[in-house]
Amino acid sequence: MWKSRPDEKPASTTPAQPSLTSSPVPAPAVPVKENIKSDPFRADVAHIGKSVLIKGHLSGSEDLYVDGEVEGTIELREHSLVIGPNGRIRANIVARELVLHGKVEGNVQAGERVELKKSSTLMGDVSTLRIVIEDGAFFKGAIDIPKETRIEARKAINAHVGGASSVTVTTQPAFAEQK
Amino acid sequence: MMRWFRGEGASQAASATAPGQAPPVMRHSAGLLEFMRRMDGADKLCVLDLGQTSPVNISCLTERGARVYNEDLLRAFEEKSYMVRQADGAEHFDLDAFFAENFAYTEGQLDAILFWDIAGYLPEPVVKPIVERIHKMLKPGGAILALFHTRDAGPDAPYFRYNIRQNDTLELIQGPNFRLKRVFNTRHVENLFRDFASIKFFLGRDHIREVLVVR
Numbered sequence: 262m263w264k265s266r267p268d269e270k271p272a273s274t275t276p277a278q279p280s281l282t283s284s285p286v287p288a289p290a291v292p293v294k295e296n297i298k299s300d301p302f303r304a305d306v307a308h309i310g311k312s313v314l315i316k317g318h319l320s321g322s323e324d325l326y327v328d329g330e331v332e333g334t335i336e337l338r339e340h341s342l343v344i345g346p347n348g349r350i351r352a353n354i355v356a357r358e359l360v361l362h363g364k365v366e367g368n369v370q371a372g373e374r375v376e377l378k379k380s381s382t383l384m385g386d387v388s389t390l391r392i393v394i395e396d397g398a399f400f401k402g403a404i405d406i407p408k409e410t411r412i413e414a415r416k417a418i419n420a421h422v423g424g425a426s427s428v429t430v431t432t433q434p435a436f437a438e439q440k
Numbered sequence: 441m442m443r444w445f446r447g448e449g450a451s452q453a454a455s456a457t458a459p460g461q462a463p464p465v466m467r468h469s470a471g472l473l474e475f476m477r478r479m480d481g482a483d484k485l486c487v488l489d490l491g492q493t494s495p496v497n498i499s500c501l502t503e504r505g506a507r508v509y510n511e512d513l514l515r516a517f518e519e520k521s522y523m524v525r526q527a528d529g530a531e532h533f534d535l536d537a538f539f540a541e542n543f544a545y546t547e548g549q550l551d552a553i554l555f556w557d558i559a560g561y562l563p564e565p566v567v568k569p570i571v572e573r574i575h576k577m578l579k580p581g582g583a584i585l586a587l588f589h590t591r592d593a594g595p596d597a598p599y600f601r602y603n604i605r606q607n608d609t610l611e612l613i614q615g616p617n618f619r620l621k622r623v624f625n626t627r628h629v630e631n632l633f634r635d636f637a638s639i640k641f642f643l644g645r646d647h648i649r650e651v652l653v654v655r
Contacts, residue, residue, distance in 0.1 A: 400510050401511055
C-alpha cells in the first residue's frame with residue numbers, strides 16, 4: 262500500500278537543478294547551483310524539458326519551468342515563469358514574475374519582478390515593478406519601471422538577493438540613499 | 441586613480457582584490473554632473489546606455505522616471521564581426537547588416553545617450569556612421585556624455601565600465617578585456633560631432649577627456 266504508483270514522479274531529494282552536463286562539475290562553475298526561487302521540479306510547477314520545441318501560444322494557470330524552446334507567446338498572468346539555462350524563447354512573455362537563466366528574444370511584461378541571472382540574455386523591452394540583474398547578464402532593449410512603489414515587497418526582494426553578486430533595480434531611490 | 445586607470449599600479453590592486461582585477465575606483469566626473477543637471481526636472485526621458493548592462497545605471501536612471509534603453513555595442517561586436525569579404529578578397533564592414541540589428545530607434549526618440557568611452561574601442565569604420573545615426577536618434581537639445589582617452593597605455597591597459605554612483609561620481613569597474621583601438625584628440629572629437637549644436641570639454645587629470653555634446 263505504501264508503494265508509489267508507477268506514474269508518479271520520484272520525489273527527488275536533490276535540489277532541482279537542470280543539469281548542464283553529466284560529468285561532475287565544480288559547484289561554482291555551474292550557474293544553476295544558485296538558489297532558484299522557483300523550484301522547477303516542484304509538484305505545482307509545469308516543466309518543459311530541453312528537448313521540447315513549442316510553436317504557438319502557450320498559456321496556463323500554474324507556475325512554469327521552461328528549459329526547451331518556445332516560439333510564439335507565453336501568457337501566465339498570475340504565475341511565475343522560470344527559463345532554465347537551456348531555454349531559448351522567441352516570444353512575448355506575460356507573467357507575474359520571470360527568472361531567466363537562458364535566452365529570450367521578445368518583450369517581457371511581469372507584474373511583480375524580473376530576475377536576470379548572470380548566464381542570461383534578454384533582447385526585448387521589459388515592463389515590471391522590480392528588476393534584478395546579475396553582473397554578466399546581457400540585456401538589450403528598454404526597461405520601464407512604473408512609478409508605483411511597494412517598499413515592503415522591495416525590501417523582501419533586496420533581502421532575498423543579499424550577498425549574491427546581484428544588484429536590485431527597483432523604484433526605490435537607492436541612488437538617493439548614497440547621498 | 442589615474443595610474444590604476446591606465447593599468448599602472450596593478451600590484452596595489454591585486455593585493456586588495458582577486459588576482460588580475462583591480463577594485464572599483466571612484467572618479468569625479470564634471471561631465472556627468474552637467475549631463476545629470478540637464479535631466480533634472482524632466483520626466484519620462486528616454487536614455488540610451490551604450491555600455492555594458494549596468495544594474496546601477498538602470499537603477500539610477502529609472503528612479504528619475506526615465507525609460508532606459510541598453511545596447512552593449514562592444515559586446516555586440518565581440519559576438520559578431522560584421523566584416524564581409526568582397527569578390528576581390530578585401531574585407532569591409534557591413535554597415536547595413538549592423539544597423540539592421542542595432543540602433544533600431546526612430547528619429548528623435550532619445551533624450552540622452554551615455555556613450556562612455558566606446559568610441560575608442562569600436563572598429564574605426566563604424567564610429568562615424570554610429571555618431572551620424574545618433575544625431576538622428578537624439579531629440580534637438582538632447583545630450584550625449586562621451587569619454588575619450590587622451591593616450592593609449594598599450595595592450596595591457598585595462599578596460600573599465602562605468603557605474604553612476606552619484607550625480608558627479610562614476611565608479612570604474614575593470615573588465616572585460618577590450619583593447620583601445622584609437623585615441624581621439626580634440627580636433628578628432630570636434631569633427632566627429634560637428635553636426636551637433638555644441639560640444640563642451642571637461643579635462644581630467646587621468647588621461648580621460650569628458651565631452652558633453654548637445655544636439
